[in-house]
Amino acid sequence: MTKLLNDALVFFSLFGLGLSFYSYIIELSVEMDENYVASCDFSEHMSCTKAFKSEYGKGFGILGRLLGNDSVFNLPNSLYGILFYSFLATVGFSDSTFTTTIALGATVLSNCASVYFASILIFILKDLCVVCVTIYVINFINLILVYIKLGRLRQEEKLKQN
Template sequence: MKTLQQSRAIIATAILGVIVSTYALYVEMAAESKPGYKALCDISEYASCSRVLTSEYSKGFGIIPKESALEVPNCIYGTLFYCFMIFLATFDHIGVNRLQLLLSLVSCASSVYLAYLLAFVLHDICLVCISTYFINGLLLWLVYNKNKQLVEKKK
């Protein structure tokens, strides 16, 4: 795959990430403001994204202090990450791509942490959350392949 096609795939995947993160923010805000709100992704008692998105781990990854200005919904961090990935995908420079690779690795590490919380702490299934984990994994794969292409092109 040529770097232009790879960049387009990265951008398309990141746009999907923005859409999923925006929906997660909508669900979180609606669930907090409307008691009894039932989101489309609330399938059962143990498959409830609104329950997960209003948990103590839904803001600041559950590790940022409550009084901090950085204690915002995780989906806002996700939206910013995906927008930054879109911007970086417009460059065909190996240094920029390596920054993308680093950011993708960090996003996948955070996905593993959040998946652990989802499965073993909250004992829930959140379709929106799981979707972002897959999107982050796909982004890592796409960015890695673009990196390989840029390294080969440099030789």
């Protein structure tokens, strides 16, 4: 059963990684050509570009305010997503309780970020970003997978001790 969990975790992490790369490509394309229209822009209120270009599209909308817009940490959120999903995909190749515990903490934080960004989309930007919503769903699925995996690993450790 742990192999199935690992495979699912790698699959959804790679899906999130792909969406993060796609988001980054859109951001670069918009920076080079302000008339660029992404394939995920369906209307004025259903646009991923609107979300990515907003003040919340870099540094979580927080780091620029705290550290300055020129800070090395005020990067597009998609780059943080690339790092996060790369880490999470590697967790699918490890059956370490320690690594999986760290992954659980990271997935909890990613789901908190999903709620934060969903609130911004709905209440501030009044936008529906299909890429963003898909990432929120992936984050939730990964949370469930990592939680179940950690439970199984702890169970296996107890059995080995007895």
